[in-house]
Amino acid sequence: MNFTGVGYTLPAIAAVIIVCLVERMVLRTGLFRRPAYWLTMLIVLGFQILVDGFLTKLDAPIVLYNPDHILGLRFPWDIPVEDFLFGFALVTAVLLGWERTLQRQAKVRQ
Secondary structure, three states: OOOOOOHHHHHHHHHHHHHHHHHHHHHOOOHHHHHHHHHHHHHHHHHHHHHHHHHOOEEEEEEOOOOHHOOOOOOOOOEHHHHHHHHHHHHHHHHHHHHHHHHHHHHHHH
């Protein structure tokens, strides 16, 4: 199967949309309204830039991407923009699951 132009980009965008829709329409934890969530995402972003930047730097890459499967937008330190989308979706999905579990446990205790 040839995903030219969408092999990594389309799933990254879809992951962000799905996670946001699940929060807004199903879970409704209120996570996106909390300053602590956005602070957490800034901290994650800082570490993601350090680690991902080291792994994807074009002058000595450890992780290689097929240029036909990404948009080609890279910043800072040559990080493909799709990595930030997947990172957002992954961390947010985990936090949503955690928050949902905490809310259910609180209801059981009542």
